Amino acid sequence: MIDACFGNKSFSIEQRRYLGSKTKLLPLIEDILKKEDIKYNTFADIFAGTGVVANHFHDKADIIVNDILESNRLSYLAFFGKEKIRESLLFKYLKKYNSLDKKIEDNYFSKTFANTYFDLNNSRRIGYIRGDIERLYRQQKINNRERAYLITSLIYALDKIANTVGHYDAYRKIKIEPKTLELRALALKKRKHKAYIYNQDANILVKNLKADVVYIDPPYNSRQYSDAYHLLENIASWKQEKVFGVAKKFNRNHIKSKYSLKSAGSAFSELINDIKAKFILVSYNDMGTNGSTRSQSCISDHEILSALERKGKVTIYEKSFNQFTTGSSTKNDLKERIFFCRVEQKKNILPTATISEFNTHLPIFVKSPLNYTGGKHKLLPQITKYFPKTIETFYDVFCGGANVGINAMANKIVCIDKNEKVIELLKLIQRTNFEELNQRLLDIVKKYGLSQSFMYGYDSYKCESSSGLGGHNKESFLNLRATYNHEKSELSVTYLLVLIIYSFNNQIRFNSRGHFNLPVGKRDYNGSSRRNLANFNALATRKNITFSTGDFKDLNKMLLSKNDFVYLDPPYLLGLASYNEMGGWSLSQELELYKTLENLNKQGIRFALSNVLEHKGRKNIDLERWIKKNNLRIHHIEHNYKNSNYQSSARNSITKEILVTNY
Numbered sequence: 001m002i003d004a005c006f007g008n009k010s011f012s013i014e015q016r017r018y019l020g021s022k023t024k025l026l027p028l029i030e031d032i033l034k035k036e037d038i039k040y041n042t043f044a045d046i047f048a049g050t051g052v053v054a055n056h057f058h059d060k061a062d063i064i065v066n067d068i069l070e071s072n073r074l075s076y077l078a079f080f081g082k083e084k085i086r087e088s089l090l091f092k093y094l095k096k097y098n099s100l101d102k103k104i105e106d107n108y109f110s111k112t113f114a115n116t117y118f119d120l121n122n123s124r125r126i127g128y129i130r131g132d133i134e135r136l137y138r139q140q141k142i143n144n145r146e147r148a149y150l151i152t153s154l155i156y157a158l159d160k161i162a163n164t165v166g167h168y169d170a171y172r173k174i175k176i177e178p179k180t181l182e183l184r185a186l187a188l189k190k191r192k193h194k195a196y197i198y199n200q201d202a203n204i205l206v207k208n209l210k211a212d213v214v215y216i217d218p219p220y221n222s223r224q225y226s227d228a229y230h231l232l233e234n235i236a237s238w239k240q241e242k243v244f245g246v247a248k249k250f251n252r253n254h255i256k257s258k259y260s261l262k263s264a265g266s267a268f269s270e271l272i273n274d275i276k277a278k279f280i281l282v283s284y285n286d287m288g289t290n291g292s293t294r295s296q297s298c299i300s301d302h303e304i305l306s307a308l309e310r311k312g313k314v315t316i317y318e319k320s321f322n323q324f325t326t327g328s329s330t331k332n333d334l335k336e337r338i339f340f341c342r343v344e345q346k347k348n349i350l351p352t353a354t355i356s357e358f359n360t361h362l363p364i365f366v367k368s369p370l371n372y373t374g375g376k377h378k379l380l381p382q383i384t385k386y387f388p389k390t391i392e393t394f395y396d397v398f399c400g401g402a403n404v405g406i407n408a409m410a411n412k413i414v415c416i417d418k419n420e421k422v423i424e425l426l427k428l429i430q431r432t433n434f435e436e437l438n439q440r441l442l443d444i445v446k447k448y449g450l451s452q453s454f455m456y457g458y459d460s461y462k463c464e465s466s467s468g469l470g471g472h473n474k475e476s477f478l479n480l481r482a483t484y485n486h487e488k489s490e491l492s493v494t495y496l497l498v499l500i501i502y503s504f505n506n507q508i509r510f511n512s513r514g515h516f517n518l519p520v521g522k523r524d525y526n527g528s529s530r531r532n533l534a535n536f537n538a539l540a541t542r543k544n545i546t547f548s549t550g551d552f553k554d555l556n557k558m559l560l561s562k563n564d565f566v567y568l569d570p571p572y573l574l575g576l577a578s579y580n581e582m583g584g585w586s587l588s589q590e591l592e593l594y595k596t597l598e599n600l601n602k603q604g605i606r607f608a609l610s611n612v613l614e615h616k617g618r619k620n621i622d623l624e625r626w627i628k629k630n631n632l633r634i635h636h637i638e639h640n641y642k643n644s645n646y647q648s649s650a651r652n653s654i655t656k657e658i659l660v661t662n663y
Helices: 023-035 052-057 070-080 087-098 108-113 120-138 144-161 202-208 230-237 264-274 301-309 377-384 420-431 434-448 470-486 492-502 527-542 552-556 587-602 621-629 647-651
Strands: 042-045 062-066 195-198 210-216 276-285 312-320 335-343 393-397 412-417 545-549 565-568 606-615 633-637 655-661
Touching: 023 052, 023 276, 023 312, 023 335, 042 052, 052 062, 052 070, 062 070, 070 144, 070 195, 070 230, 087 120, 087 144, 108 120, 120 144, 144 230, 202 264, 264 301, 264 434, 264 527, 276 301, 301 312, 301 335, 301 434, 301 527, 377 633, 377 655, 393 552, 412 420, 420 492, 420 527, 420 545, 434 470, 434 492, 434 527, 470 492, 552 587, 565 587, 587 606, 587 621, 606 621
Parallel strands: 042 062, 042 210, 062 195, 210 276, 393 412, 393 565, 412 545, 565 606
Antiparallel strands: 276 335, 312 335, 606 655, 633 655
16 A cells, blocks of 8 residues: 555556567567467566566566666566565655755765756755665665665656656756656555566576566667666666766676677577577567668567577567657658467477568668679679569579579579589578578587687687687688588588688688688678578578579570570689689680570570679770670679779779670
8 A cells, every 4th residue: 555645656667668668568468378378377578678578477477587787677676576575664765765855965976967867956866865775775774675665766766857868878968957856655566476586698597497488578779778777777786886978877898788789699599599488479679771770670580580480380470569769760660579489399490480461671682691702792783773673584693602693583583603512502591490500500610619709709819800810710710621621521511601601701712622722711600691691591581592503504405585584793804713713714615605695685585794894904805896796785883892802903993894784
């Protein structure tokens, strides 16, 4: 019963304005559990935030509630704790704090935060109240839960008067109007079910956790909650930290979330892999690549699905919502998604997810995880605008890493390359559940002692980003290379993929004996390479695409229709790249290619050819003559091959990159 002096006013757990609060999503979560006919005795909310989801299910089951922020843990302890509290005593202290006069001396809080988030008088009161709560606890006049109760009331009261837009990433640069700081009683409920409270990294927690239902609501983007709520963390821990910057933040490295970094996808897959539960629900919205960079999702839908599908059958539910964000967004009609996974004993790695109008967010042009010299990923915006709008079958000949083919718009896509190993790699990426493939790569990385900078950073390897990880990885890389070159096994193609990821410029090169012979590179299997692999896998499984070993000469034997389209990106006579070192690309082959294209032209088959007319002062006279002879069109392309073997002097010379079309 709330004391009459508070006028029956109290703070309920859902009354904090919090980024990503799930109060409005509770009916959908409830409906999913009912529709799926879920029976449960324990409900775990492992990224609990304010705790509103755990609070909702506490009347029906034992709850496990966890968050990395101390300010949230204290709230759980206050609302869900087992320890008995003396509410009459707490009401007395609340009355005292609300009746403080303005004659309060300066303290840590007022000296640090006055006239930023709060005016001077309120800053003095806040500092006094927080210090007094700690004094009462040290003198054993209040117990641990009573301490949490008073701190929680203070934190909730701050939200009502703070000079912010609902978080503490910054304060408004306006004159602060005096407001009344009013602490209130907490609206506690008697519960018959137990609550288990944790303040841990969720990835560590789940290793020793069992529950019927696990609900996961990780951060969605690069905006750290420790930045948005640093002031509340300062009050919760009360270590009177040294602050810095305009926003008055303290060092928060110990509470930074991996889910707001490039390593988010890897952290998520590790989390799902370690969960022991019957049912898993994951909240993640569809921000995709829209909005500001900091607001973009750190984990793709495909990464979420791949991880969950290894655990069991997945269904996706969605609800439209209005976004509350720390920055501007240009996206309308956002949808909150809940991925529901019914865990199965036998891991199911076949696609099972279903949703109405479900779209996996991908970049406009997906980048191949195989980095070929002269690869066309950066040129795709220029090249594809010249492609026909309607294509039945798209043939990507000399496909290499398949940057063009994977992004083609056609009813069917066929990627062709003479390098069997490259085609084998592309098939591996296409046919394997992404999370399964990711785990295979990580197993090899761990087995050979290669770096994982996306998880552990450069410092742990005593390396800097500028110089790279080559020094650390060299010996391990050479051991892996020797294994791949001399011990053929079922894992060979996966070994090759790891070698490419850790090799110089992530490129592909074999010597005359067919041995991979590139040296170690500066980078490793980081967030960027992981995302490229995931995106390529997503598109390769969604599209009607085939990867085949073959040669441009095979075009002469194929029955092509006038609705088909052929794109060719052969080795250039005016440059030597790693993909045509063995035997090279000769003038005779170039002339034979011209004849093949002439045959296509006679049949009315549309084609486009990438090439260069001029490079380093040399001209391809034969190409120029052939274009004129056949009345073909030339489209000039601005090129930039940062990873080319032409060396820096070549990049500074004149190169005339072109796209030749017969339409």
